[in-house]
Amino acid sequence: MPRRPRSQRRRPPLPVRDGVGPSRVRVPHGISERARDGSAADTPATIAGYLTARFPAGALRIAEKIAAGEVVDADGAPITAGTPCTPGAEVFYYRDPPREEPVPFALQILHRDARLLVVDKPHFLASMPRGRHITETALVRLRRSTGIGALAPAHRLDRLTAGVLVFTVDPGARRAYQELFAAGAVRKTYEAVCSAPPSLALPTVLRSRIVKERGVHRAYETPGTPNAETAVERVPGGAHVRMRVRPATGKTHQIRVHLASIGAPIMWDPLYGAGPAPGTGARDGSVQHDFSRPLQLLARSLEFTDPYTGARRRFVSARALERW
Structure with a gap:
């Protein structure tokens, strides 16, 4: 069955x-x-x-x-x-929560209404409970601080990625907002600082097939019909390689995989960089936090047409990348 x-x-x-x-x-x-x-x-x-x-x-x-x-x-x-x-x-x-290292960064609320709660997630905080991360997650922190037991994520951000994250307050509205993300109807803009210049001319659109196996920390590209699409452009200025990224799909680690594939891995990326950033975790995914070296990737904004009101909604992170 x-x-x-x-x-x-x-x-x-x-x-x-x-x-x-x-x-x-x-x-x-x-x-x-x-x-x-x-x-x-x-x-x-x-x-x-x-x-x-x-x-x-x-x-x-x-x-x-x-x-x-x-x-x-x-x-x-x-x-x-x-x-x-x-x-x-x-x-x-109920599981017995594992012993977790506290993430020393605040979770900021950007918007709240009867259906949605939108937050500005810090680096290192998981979106929702999974594996070793239970209480040190955005979902559990928010349920505790707001008292909304029915709170649920409309989508996810990688634990190491900061930025705009949307939760639903009303269980009856959950499906409509989750389907927006599943259908690719949400315009997502990210900012990234890379540790090397790209190997090809920008702007460009990267398309490939990305696979993430259960129990394996790294995702990888494989031959086959593309299931991941990312638009990439370089932002001029500054001492570092800055990128503006707009993923059309939402595969696990998509942006990190695509930028690494063009020779421009995101700075302080412990999985897809040239080597593990000291203290941020080994390439097997083991947790060894160095909170002073966050992955230089930020979900800057989300924009979509509200399925209930028809209004165009846009939420923007107030955070800034250290190396931007």
């Missing part, structure tokens, strides 16, 4: 708690029906067994949460130690 699109999934049975939503785990349909009587040696018979096998390092905490009734199914009913492992079942619980 195919997975339902996010917009069609039911609301989680657990509420947002201290700014953090519950984690969702789905039992794959590849789990054999034989697992329900334990006859398949390689397949857990219970939900508890499945969770323990999937997250062995957290086996003790999983058992504690199940015993306390803190792990529930899609209807909000508590999972017990004997709940059968049913293919396709959804399980919800």
Whole structure:
């Protein structure tokens, strides 16, 4: 059975708690029906067994949460130690937040109304919880500071990228704004400072196929039908190579990959530069923050036609790149 699109999934049975939503785990349909009587040696018979096998390092905490009734199914009913492992079942619980290094930069609100909350995100702050970054994210910070538990991102920015980021306040309006970004109906302008001049004449439009594999930190270009398009122009003046960039698509790390592909990697880029910037992280993505050397990439502005009012809306970052 195919997975339902996010917009069609039911609301989680657990509420947002201290700014953090519950984690969702789905039992794959590849789990054999034989697992329900334990006859398949390689397949857990219970939900508890499945969770323990999937997250062995957290086996003790999983058992504690199940015993306390803190792990529930899609209807909000508590999972017990004997709940059968049913293919396709959804399980919800609150993760224990990892220990995170605080990001010492403020998140500034640019605009707020009944449907939207637009912020100026600093470098190093993730857009939303993922992997090692849970509480040190724009979404959790904003939920805590505003008290809006239903707040959700309309799009994302890379953790190392600063600038304009849009959230929806009203769950009923979420889909309309997310579809603007998905359809490429939002005009996005970025500024970047590069560590070398480009290898070709500008302005130009870069088109290629970019792939980002799950679990691999670097995205890469590969032969095939282009799925990423970026317009690039050089901004004159200053002591550094300054670029104005307008991506027509939104592939992961698109701007960073495209600028590196023309010999002009973004300054202090730990993944696509000539080498890891000291202290900012290794090329495998391990986190070693040096907050004094932020990636020189800024989402300067966003512009779109509001799907509810028909008005043209434009939001502009008040931040400045150090090397601009």
